[in-house]
Amino acid sequence: MHRVQLHYTLSRDAGNALIRNPLPELLQAVAERGSISGAARGLDLSYRHVWGALKRWEEQLGGELIVWGKGQSAQLSEFGTKLLWAERQAQARLAPQIAALHADLERAFAVAFDPDAHVLTLYASHDDALATLRAHAAQPGSASPLHLDIRFVGSVDAIRALNEGRCTLAGFHTVEHAGAESLTAHTYKPQLQPGLHKLIGFAQRTQGLMVAHGNPLGLRTLADVVRTGARFVNRPLGSGTRVLLDDLLAQSGIAADAVQGYGLHEPSHTAVAQAVAAGAADAGLGIELAARARGLDFVPLVQERYHLACLKASLDQPATLALRTLLRTTQWQAQLAAVPGYAPLHCGEVLAMSTVLPWWKFARRKPERPGRAG
Template identity: 65%
Template sequence: MHRLQFHYTLSRDSSPALVRNPLIDLLQAVSNQGSISGGARALGLSYRHVWGELKRWENELGNELVVWEKGQSARLTDFGNKLMWAERQAQARLAPQIEALRAELERSYALAFDDSVHVVTLYASHDDALSALREHALRGPSDASARPDARRLHLDIRFTGSVDAIRALNEGRCVMAGFHTLLGTGKKTLTERTYKPLLQPGQHKIIGFAQRTQGLMVAKGNPLGLRSLQDLADQRARFAARSLGSGTRVVLDELLIQARLMAVDIISNDHTEPSHAAVAQAVAAGQCDAGLGIAAAAQRAGLDFVPLADERYHLVCLKSALLQPGIQALLHLLQTPAWKSEVATITGYAALQSGEVLSMRRVLPWWDYRQDKSHPTDQPNR
């Protein structure tokens, strides 16, 4: 079975949308002209090029395409004719979808050629407020004081684990990352061990975003009466965990340490889910009794929610990126009353120093460069 690959070109002209292999054009020309030389002339190509391409395609596909005999017109083989038939069938069926795909690509590229548009690529731990922010940015803030650049902001958000998000920032795959930490976590904690090696003093800047609540998502009515992680262990409840590297897994492990429990006390199987929504669905489907997640995900799935802890959701970018137009537009948008009001409508969320550039030491209680022996040359992040 041969696999298909699609390619497209950028052009100033208004030619029709086509998804077509050059081989089909060669076969069509040879068939219409009755010879390779005639087909080459019709296409504006040399005989040698057309002949060579036909032989290359025959070797690639493992079948003869054209039959040519001395004194007779060249003709397509049965296989060549079937390729032409398959092309006609596909074009007839897919023409509307091809045109729609072309239109969507053109809309996306229009942003690249519009100097007033700012695109910010963001890798982040999955978060309902970030999804809402993306839509809010597309609509544009409704307050009259909004600047023109704030109306032309597009957030290219790739949801991944918190750890992977910061790594993506450090590797240059994005200009901003999103991660979350429990409020009040101090020194020598799992949170510190996880995130401190990834955040560089003098290089990264923390931007305030939101506060949210994490808790147990349980079936309607909470039939097992689960109120704490200890209850999960005591009742041997089936628990849907998040994968290692996700911010919520770090939160869970931190809460387990605080409760003097171990992961094996509540995670007795290999059931892991990639997001808050997936955990909520697993509980709603009866595959698990509980899972850790945000209140908004529980509400959407029709579940009850038992709050366990509050956390801050942070945005982080390189200090050198702060003055980029896209980042400036984002900071302005985050500080608008319209956005702060919208965050308040999301269950379990509140705007917290939204859009403010903050020092790490202010928002990460375990961060203190003056006592950090692992980075003797680091300077405070002012």
């Protein structure tokens, strides 16, 4: 069975054809000119090149492409004729899709050739406000277009990707006042080092219980989830919300195995909300926006900060500066404030790690005592 593989050409003079294949072009030239030499002249190629290409295609496809009758000009074989027909049929049927793909590719590569455009790679804990930011940044008409390449992963994986050089920014979230002995501190402190990392302010958001419309079980706290035997759906290990949940359970003196469904998890806030909306669970921890989008009620539990971390070396790079500038605009902050459960907080500002992450406390160095005179 022969398979089709698509290629595209990137050059200043790629031509106007939406999609090209050298074999149909060779076959069409032979059919029109009636000879290999005529086809070569029409394509501005050497006779040797065209002859060799046709022979290689015959070997690869396992069939004769050109036939010569005694005293007659070169003609396409039945196999060659069918190949040319199939290519024309496919292009005719797929012309709209091919044109759309062609336009998308040209738009995407236009960014690479635009000296004023910036691309910023961001690994981040799942957050709908970031998706809103991506759309806002890509709006046409900006003097310096900013394209955010966002990949949603767990908070821990996001910071790991930053430290391994796979992204420029990492998005993660922590509660406002996490203690030095909290799971939050133990999770993030080994990965973030003062002097190496910098934090950029982004947003304050609310996390809480996503429950069915009307909150039929009357859930107000995690203790209520345990007391009522409500079916809970969790987030996976490595996600910031899983870290948050474990800290909240520890603060309430609740063992993880007391939560029915603690071992079941979904990959995002949206997936948790969908599980509750579908009746597969009674509650899950997540953001208000995801709950409202699925027609659920939302019970706020805790305020947290969503941070953007970067290496100090990339803080003043053009793409990072473009993002910091965008985050500080009144237009973006007004749009963020309109998102349920969100509020702008130090948007675009470079923040002291010891202030934002309270487990980082630096003792002042004591002055050295003068030595005794000998």
